[in-house]
Amino acid sequence: MMENMAEERKERFEVVDASSAEWCVEKIAGLEARKAEIDAQYKKMIERYDKWRDDELKNIDDSVSFFHSLLRPWVFEELKTSKNKSITLPSGRVGTRKGKETWTLAGKEFDRNDPALLVIAKSIDKKYVEIKESVKWADLKKNLQVTESGSVVSEDGEIIDAFHVEQGEPKFYVEVK
Structure with a gap:
């Protein structure tokens, strides 16, 4: 047993010249090509499963949207005269929430990085302006x-x-x- 291990160590391939180095690089190239084949096959499989998932989820989302469209008019009618913003049912709750505010600056929507907003903030008070170093x-x-x-x-x-x-x-x- 020990003799076999010693012989294996002696017979282990070693890079001794450009030819043996080229052999190693060719082996690496072959392995890299195999990795690329596996990745390509994997991507095809993932695409197929992603399409299946997307189709199934779209069907479910369409059904949920349908039930929302049935509930919406009823909820608004029920809450029209109520102080409450929601109705509790055995399987869950339905209701309304305050809508998102839409701020405009000079007649158009803006984001927090808008240069015009910076000018206005400075004119109100410099404490609203952040300087980053x-x-x-x-x-x-x-x-x-x-x-x-x-x-x-x-x-x-x-x-x-x-x-x-x-x-x-x-x-x-x-x-x-």
């Missing part, structure tokens, strides 16, 4: 120098003690054509 990291990093020891030096030659840089290990990769 952020670092332009790419620009800052371009103007810093890293020494061999990992120290960081500013444009004007000052060492910035708060920074230290360590170069990571090289990353191995294989690109298959």
Whole structure:
């Protein structure tokens, strides 16, 4: 038993030249192609199940909409003279809720990032305006120098003690054509 394991270790394939390296890359390319086939088959299966699910859910949603259309006029009529906003039934509750407010600015809808809203908020009171600071990291990093020891030096030659840089290990990769 131990002899067999020792022989297996001796007979293990090793990359010793460009030809044996090429053989490894060809094997990787074949495995990557197989992965692509499996992914393609998986996507087809998922598409089929998604279509089935979408069709079934649409049928259910259509039925729910039908029952909503039956309930809606009755609920509005029942609540017209009531102080209540809902009716409790044995299987659930039906009712109305306050509708969503639609704000307009200069005659059209807007969102919170609208520049015109910013102008109005500033004119009311600056406390309604938020100023956010952020670092332009790419620009800052371009103007810093890293020494061999990992120290960081500013444009004007000052060492910035708060920074230290360590170069990571090289990353191995294989690109298959």
